[in-house]
Amino acid sequence: MxxxxxxxxxxxxxxxxxxxxxxxxxxxxxxxxxxxxxxxxxxxxxxxxxxxxxxxxxQENGLLDKNKWSDILVFVEHNEGKIQPVTYELIGKALKLIEGTSYKVYCLIVGYKITELAKELSYYNVEKNFIYDHKAFKNYREDIFCNVFQDCINVLMPAIVLIGGTDVGKSIAPAVATSFHSGLTADCTELILNEKLELVQIRPAFGGNVMAQIVTPNHRPQFATVRPSIMEEANRIKSPRNNIVNCKLDEKKLVSQIEVLKEKQMETKEGIQDAKILIVAGQGFKRKEDLWMVEELAMLLNGQVASSRALVEKGWMPYERQIGLSGKTVKPEAIITCGVSGSVQFMTGMKTSKTIIAINIDSDSPIFSIAHQSIAGDIYEILPKLIHQLKEIDKLANNKN
Ligand SMILES: Cc1cc2nc3c(=O)[nH]c(=O)nc-3n(C[C@H](O)[C@H](O)[C@H](O)COP(=O)(O)OP(=O)(O)OC[C@H]3O[C@@H](n4cnc5c(N)ncnc54)[C@H](O)[C@@H]3O)c2cc1C
Structure with a gap:
């Protein structure tokens, strides 16, 4: 320390x-x-x-009594009155991690007029939701949010703190971790609890060529930010738990060095991470001109086109459409991969999609290991047939109307 x-x-x-x-x-x-x-x-x-x-x-690291630190604290991110999906993903992961241990999961929510959000959180199976509701927290301000974190951590002494790898998360996590003189692993794609109850924080390193496994053996808490859309969301329970704890911060700690002069909504362009249905092209396509098949299928299904890195490297698809470790992470309702082999780097970016349909000529293709529907066949035969059938269905529907 x-x-x-x-x-x-x-x-x-x-x-x-x-x-x-x-x-x-x-x-x-x-x-x-x-x-x-x-x-x-x-x-x-x-x-x-x-x-x-x-x-x-x-100073040399003193002997840290790790037994004093237990449980998992999840930072709840919210925007415009809605809890962000990454929060439910973190709760889901935290609940899985504690299985078979005596650890419990707690949530920390900071903001202004957030009672309703806290109520919504009580539908998730966590031990307690610590709520810091004050006008000072209307906007995200790193210094006073950091004070809240310190207050909460000093009381709870969690062994692990999980934060979404979002803009806010990437700002607050290093500040809090530094203030506890502890380490932070950013942008984790997987988390495991080992037999010593240490958090094994897994993330791509060296440009994604290796998956690093990082532990924080000498300091507590162990801080990790987690890539959004990678983990499975927690299930909402039927009846709320009576688990809201209203917390207050010392007046002095509510004084921020940051003054918010103006709020401006950022223009957001819809991208593949927002699509409900994705049609993905892989190297099974022999020519760029043949990509009309995925475009037409996407149009008929009201979805968007995406691709593996192989086609981006060929210059057939723009980078914004790339799924995977070095591209976007997606979690649509349905994803149809066409001629994609299913490399680890590709699957990391889409494996939590709700329904995965894979078309590949090779029945041993790795993508079939995560597909809910596997179609072993030639995209050049299957896609035109599928497009034809969807058009027929459209025609029938139009005639009826
Ligand atoms: C550091 C690093 C980061 C990376 N990041 C990413 C990333 O973010 N995203 C990503 O996608 N990749 C990434 N990669 C690349 C990745 O390793 C693979 O090379 C890439 O995903 C392969 O793309 P593909 O599946 O389209 O092509 P291939 O692996 O070549 O697979 C083509 C598939 O098409 C099938 N096929 C061929 N013809 C037909 C047909 N007529 N009908 C049906 N199926 C057919 C084949 O059986 C094969 O399975 C990364 C690699 C590295 C080293």
């Missing part, structure tokens, strides 16, 4: 470090500069001090 040290003899109380600290973690008390416990050791203050009065002292 490390900590920020102040040399009182050198400090002239010029307050330059106080203005510079992004976390508001420095203040003068009784004519002395003091460090608050939300110091994240970012080091910004060191560069502003002209008197060499500050230093970060590295």
């Amino acid at each position: 490390s900590e920020l040290q102040i040399n009182d003899e050198k400090c002239v109380l010029c307050r330059a470090c106080i203005s510079a600290c992004p976390f508001g973690a420095l203040e003068v008390v009784d004519k002395k500069l003091v460090v608050e416990d939300n110091c994240s050791l970012c080091g910004v203050c060191l560069n502003t001090c002209q008197f060499n009065a500050l230093c970060i002292e590295k």
Whole structure:
């Protein structure tokens, strides 16, 4: 563990470090500069001090009593009054991880006027939902959200903290992990609990060429952000649990260094990750011109076209349409893969799709191992027939109308 040290003899109380600290973690008390416990050791203050009065002292890791840390805390992300799907995915994963252990799953939800969201959360099988509801949390502000996290973690002492790999998650997770002097594994695609109850955090490394297995043996909590759309969502239970805990944060910790001047809704273009139905082309296509088949099928089924990386590399498909480890992660209602072999990198990006239909000429193709419907055959025969039949169905429906 490390900590920020102040040399009182050198400090002239010029307050330059106080203005510079992004976390508001420095203040003068009784004519002395003091460090608050939300110091994240970012080091910004060191560069502003002209008197060499500050230093970060590295200390050897003390003996951490891991037995004091147990359970899993899930950060609940919400936007415009809706809990984001990644939250349910994290709860689903956390509930699976604790099976056969004494661990419990807790949720942390921060925001303003979020009682309804907390009520919705009580339909998921977690032990308790900690709710921090205050006007100060109307907008996401890293410093005070970090204070909330610290408050909650200090009380709960969770062994594991799971956060969605979203824009907010990627901002808050490193700040909180640093403030606990612990590690963070970002963008995990799989999580396992080993026999020592350590979280094995699995994520692609070296451009996806290896799947790294990362553990945090010496520090607690173990922090991980998880790629959205990769894990299975938790099931909603029939009756809500009485598990909402209203929490309050010290007034001082509600003061943010960040002022929100204006809110602007980002324009979002619908992409393959939003599609309910996806028709995916793979290298089974011999010529670019033949891709009309997937385009027509997508049009008839009101879906979108996507592809494996092989066709992106050939320049036949734009990168925004690529599914997989180095492309987009998708979770549509139905996905039809046409001439895709099912490499690990491809399947990582789509294996949680609700219904997977695979067409491949090779009956031993790996994609069939995850397909709900496997069609062993030639796309050049099957797709034109399928398109013809769908058009016939359309015609019949139109005649009826
Ligand atoms: C670091 C790294 C990251 C990667 N990231 C991704 C990624 O994000 N997404 C991705 O897709 N790949 C990715 N890859 C590449 C991946 O390893 C595969 O090379 C790629 O997925 C193969 O694409 P494919 O299935 O279309 O082609 P192939 O593997 O060549 O498969 C073509 C399939 O078509 C079938 N076929 C052939 N003719 C017909 C026919 N007439 N009718 C029906 N079936 C037919 C064949 O049996 C075969 O199974 C990555 C690789 C690396 C090293």
